[in-house]
Structures are given as structure tokens and as C-alpha cells.
Amino acid sequence: MTPPEALRARALDLLSRGDMAGGIAGLEGHLEAEPDDAGAWRALGAAYAAEGRWADAARALARAVDLDGGEVDARLAYARALVRLGQLDAAAAQLRQGAAIEPPDPRVLRELGIVLYDRRDYDEAARWLARACEAAPDDGRAAFALGLTHEARRDIAPAIAAYREAVRRAPGFSDARLTLADALASIGEHEQALGELEALLARERSHERAARNRDVLQRALAEMRARRLLGKTERELARSALVVEAQLRRREQLPAPEAAGGGAARQVVRYTAPLLELYATLDAGGGPGSGVIEALHLVLTDPDRAARAEDDVFKVTVIAEDGRQTPVNYATGVSLTFLREALGCPMTQASALYASLLQGSPSVGWGGATLRLASVPGAASTPGGARHGILVSRRG
Incomplete structure (x- = not known):
């Protein structure tokens, strides 16, 4: 009769040589x-x-954990089998117990975070994944998972930071770089997104998805540059929907402070319409209408009245949470039209940026521009007092 130790050794040898049926029979x-x-x-x-026999695997690994609960590899393998069976709660419970074994195994921390992400427990997932990143400074996949979790929480800034960290840790991790490019494009940073895709294609020239995304972004960037008013002149501003539909009229050129470094003064031109003022800051161009627009400042002269008025000028609608299209008031309609044209962005993006400002963000960056709520310099002495509104300016 063959001793058990010999059966075990022979079974493990068969498994190492790829004879799965023989090895399994021997271990049994x-x-x-x-x-x-x-x-x-x-x-x-x-x-x-x-x-792929996940139910059998789970039963065997459960027995291993019962016999030696301090063995991290067994508990980790058991949790993975439970995930394959769709038992996420049970998998999380096993990984929590594994994470309590000192010192914590970074693999357990990462996989617990991923399981919690799959359960949509995003806040807790982010905490465990942050621990995993600290415990394993070279683990690009932990940083990538943390980025996905932040994005699921709709917190794009830390998501982008985590994706960047994943790329730094694992330069060849193509999914991390692709996702970073997508995240950058989602906030209008098309140039940076293109840079990430070019870096990926420099490593993997035949990467079809990266090449396809690059072509899409190049077209989107060209279209955005063609539409946006920042960087254009008063000629393009005069043809914009904001000016035409609101019937804004060009008024006087206002005094402007000296440019940084003692350069020539900028030009500030004021446009007016009922309920509206628009201030266009131009660089020191060659004459009237030739300066490049550096900033646009939209001001509602009677915000309460604008908020009560129906938007029968721009006819902007927004999509409510139930999927229905809902008309907006005049104040919102003109603000969204202003942001869409100033930045050259889709209306959905303009809505998201506008919401960020209304929710108290001191400033928002998008597509090489900065948005903030600001008062018009020197307007406090004008009839009605200070003027306040949305200022959009070029960065750099």
C-alpha cells in the first residue's frame, strides 16, 4: 500500500507536469x-x-481555511473562488479576515477593495485600495483599481491622479493609460489625453483601440478649437448664438489694467442686452476687432428676474434623472449657452461645469480654461452696484 506522503508527492508532481486529472485524483x-x-x-x-471547477474549488479551499485560518494564500484563493461563484459577500468576509492577519498582505487589501467595488461599496473600496497602494508601492493594478473606484464615486480629480500613479508604477499597463486618456478627455483635457495615447502607441504601435481613440480625440480637439470663442476675435463673437440670439449690443471699450510684466494694456469691451452684460477681455491686438479673446465674463444684471423668466430665447433643455427633457429658466439657458460657446464644449459638459460652480467650487478647470464666479472689476460704481457672474479665461 502506497504511503499517504508518497501519494501526495506523486500527485503534486503530476500537477506540476500538467496532468490535472491525475494530480486531482492523487490528491483526492x-x-x-x-x-x-x-x-x-x-x-x-x-x-x-x-x-474551472469553482464549486469544487470553493469546498476544498474552505476546508483548507478551516484547518489553517492563518494561511493567507488559502484564504485568498478561497475568496477568489467565491467571487467566481458570485458570492461577493462571502468573499469580502474571507478577505476581511485575511486582512486582519499581520502583517497585512497587499494582495488581500487590493482584492478586498476590488470585491467591494464590485459590490458598489465605493467609499469603503477606496479606503482598502488606498491601503493596498501604500502597502505595495509598485503595484500598478492597485492604483488602477483605486482610480476606477474614485471615478465610480464621480470624483474625477483623484481618479486621474490614481490612473497617473498606475501608469508611473507600470508603464506597460495599457489599460491604465487608456483609461487615463478617457478620463482626461472627459474633462476636456484633449491635449493631455492625446499625449497619453501617443505614449501608449510608442510602446505598442499596433494597439488598435489606442489608435482609434487617438483619431477620435484629434477630430474632437479640432472641432472644439473651431467652436470655442476663447482664442478667437470679436468677429467670431459677433456671429455666436450668445450675441445673436440675446441681441447683445457692443458698447464702450473700458479701461483695463496693465498686462503682467509691464506689457501693453488689454482691451475690455462691454456688450449689453436686457438682463445681460458681457465683458470680453482682448489682448493688445492690432486694432478694434483684431484682438484675441482671453476672457469672457457673463453677468446677469437682474438675477432674480432672469431666474423667473422662461427661456424663450435659447430654448435650452436638460435631461432630468428620470430621463425626461426639462426646459430651464432664462438665467440657466443663457449661462449654459455662454459656457458651451466660450469653451466649445457639448451642452452636457456645460451643464456639469455650471453645476460645479453653483455647488460652491471656487474654480473649475476644463479644456485649457478656468471657470469661476467673479465680480466685474470697477463695476461697484456703476448704477445698481457691483456686477457678478461667470468668468471664463484661458489658462497659461
Whole structure:
């Protein structure tokens, strides 16, 4: 009769040589004689998992954990099998116990965060993934998972930071760089997004998705530059929907402060219409109408009245949470039209930026521009007092 130790050794040898059926049969025979061999149960569970027999793997690995709960690899493998079976709560419970084993294994921290992400427990997932990133400074996948979690929480700034960290840790991790490019494009940073895609294509010239995304972004960037008023002249401003539909009229050129470094003074031109003022800051161009627009400042002269008035000029609608299209008031309609044309962005993006300002963000960056709520310099002495509104200016 073959001793159990010999059966075990032979079974492990068969598994190492790729004979999964022989190795599994050998371990099963060994465990009939030695049912308390935790290592053999763990090896049998791994063999079942390699064959895709996840229910069998879970049973074997559960037995290994029962026999030796301090073995991190067994608990980690058991949790992975539970995930394959769709038992996320049970998997999270196993990983929590694994994370309590000192010192914490970074793999356990990362996989617990991923399981919590899959359960849509995004806040807790972010905490565990942050721990995983600290415990394993070279783990690009932990940083990538943290970025996905932040993005699921609709917190794009830390998401982009995490994706950048994933790329730094693992320069060849193409999914991280692709996702970083997508995130940058989503906030209008098309140039930076293109840079990430070019870096990926420099490493993987045949990466079809990166090449396709690059072409899409190049077209989007060209279209955005063609539409946006920042960087254009008064000629383009005069043809914009904001000026035409609101019937804004060009008034006087106002005094402007000296440019930084003692350069020539900028030109500030004021446009007016009922309920509106628009201030266009131009660089020191060659004459009237030739200066490049550096900033645009939209002001509602009677905000309460504008908020009560129906938007029968721009006819802007927004999509409510229930999917219905809802008309907006005049104040919102003109503000969204202003942002869309000033930045050259889609209306959905203009809505998101406008919401950020209304929710108290001191400033918002998008597509090489900065948005903030500001008062008009020197307007406090004008009839009606200070003028306040949305200021959009070029960065750099």
C-alpha cells in the first residue's frame, strides 16, 4: 500500500507536469487517508480552480481555511473562488479576515477593495485600495483599481491622479493609460489625453483601440478649437448664438489694467442686452476687432428676474434623472449657452461645469480654461452696484 506522503508527492508532481486529472485524483486519494492535511486541500482547490471547477474549488479551499485560518494564500484563493461563484459577500468576509492577519498582505487589501467595488461599496473600496497602494508601492493594478473606484464615486480629480500613479508604477499597463486618456478627455483635457495615447502607441504601435481613440480625440480637439470663442476675435463673437440670439449690443471699450510684466494694456469691451452684460477681455491686438479673446465674463444684471423668466430665447433643455427633457429658466439657458460657446464644449459638459460652480467650487478647470464666479472689476460704481457672474479665461 502506497504511503499517504508518497501519494501526495506523486500527485503534486503530476500537477506540476500538467496532468490535472491525475494530480486531482492523487490528491483526492491522499486526503481520504489524511483529511487534516491543509496544504493538500489548498493544492486540490488550486487544481480545481485551474480546471474551472469553482464549486469544487470553493469546498476544498474552505476546508483548507478551516484547518489553517492563518494561511493567507488559502484564504485568498478561497475568496477568489467565491467571487467566481458570485458570492461577493462571502468573499469580502474571507478577505476581511485575511486582512486582519499581520502583517497585512497587499494582495488581500487590493482584492478586498476590488470585491467591494464590485459590490458598489465605493467609499469603503477606496479606503482598502488606498491601503493596498501604500502597502505595495509598485503595484500598478492597485492604483488602477483605486482610480476606477474614485471615478465610480464621480470624483474625477483623484481618479486621474490614481490612473497617473498606475501608469508611473507600470508603464506597460495599457489599460491604465487608456483609461487615463478617457478620463482626461472627459474633462476636456484633449491635449493631455492625446499625449497619453501617443505614449501608449510608442510602446505598442499596433494597439488598435489606442489608435482609434487617438483619431477620435484629434477630430474632437479640432472641432472644439473651431467652436470655442476663447482664442478667437470679436468677429467670431459677433456671429455666436450668445450675441445673436440675446441681441447683445457692443458698447464702450473700458479701461483695463496693465498686462503682467509691464506689457501693453488689454482691451475690455462691454456688450449689453436686457438682463445681460458681457465683458470680453482682448489682448493688445492690432486694432478694434483684431484682438484675441482671453476672457469672457457673463453677468446677469437682474438675477432674480432672469431666474423667473422662461427661456424663450435659447430654448435650452436638460435631461432630468428620470430621463425626461426639462426646459430651464432664462438665467440657466443663457449661462449654459455662454459656457458651451466660450469653451466649445457639448451642452452636457456645460451643464456639469455650471453645476460645479453653483455647488460652491471656487474654480473649475476644463479644456485649457478656468471657470469661476467673479465680480466685474470697477463695476461697484456703476448704477445698481457691483456686477457678478461667470468668468471664463484661458489658462497659461
